[in-house]
Amino acid sequence: IDNSTPAVINCVFNGCTGDYGGAVFVYSTNGTYLPAFGDCLFSENEATETFGGGAIHLLRTSLSGPSNAILLYRCIFSGNLAVTELGDDLYVRPGSAAASTGFEIGSCTFIAEGSEDSTSIYGVTNGNTSMYGTSLCGPGTHISGTWQDLGYNCLASSCADGDKDL
Numbered sequence: 001i002d003n004s005t006p007a008v009i010n011c012v013f014n015g016c017t018g019d020y021g022g023a024v025f026v027y028s029t030n031g032t033y034l035p036a037f038g039d040c041l042f043s044e045n046e047a048t049e050t051f052g053g054g055a056i057h058l059l060r061t062s063l064s065g066p067s068n069a070i071l072l073y074r075c076i077f078s079g080n081l082a083v084t085e086l087g088d089d090l091y092v093r094p095g096s097a098a099a100s101t102g103f104e105i106g107s108c109t110f111i112a113e114g115s116e117d118s119t120s121i122y123g124v125t126n127g128n129t130s131m132y133g134t135s136l137c138g139p140g141t142h143i144s145g146t147w148q149d150l151g152y153n154c155l156a157s158s159c160a161d162g163d164k165d166l
Contacts, residue, residue: 021057030065052087054080112138
């Protein structure tokens with residue numbers, strides 16, 4: 001996705017492979033144009049190069065423009081892989097422009113299936129990523145960087161639903 005704002009609704013990204021972003025590579029020069037994903041499934045995707053983002057890789061190249069975020073609502077991320085183990089699901093490419101870009105995540109589920117060394121969400125800085133009502137479970141680090149906890153999130157090492165409320 002190159003400098004555009006599509007709304008991607010009710011789609012399945014399964015078994016995709018890419019150098020940067022196994023399923024989706026988002027390129028934004030100034031953060032003005034970023035996509036939204038709703039009710040999507042990202043499953044068994046793989047980023048094969050040095051940078052991560054088994055499901056989604058975000059690259060912003062300029063500090064000009066607004067702080068902005070990719071919107072993710074009611075999406076499921078399961079079994080995605082970055083060969084570097086950095087951002088098996090979501091990845092913001094490090095650099096000066098990354099400080100004003102991130103993800104706005106609501107009511108999503110992240111099921112980590114990587115190793116203890118893997119990270120589900122990588123590269124978020126300056127609190128430009130926020131989460132509400134989201135579950136992250138499985139081994140490894142769930143999120144690397146600073147983010148805003150807007151409430152009702154669950155970060156757990158096991159995906160078993162012990163109280164049967166899911």
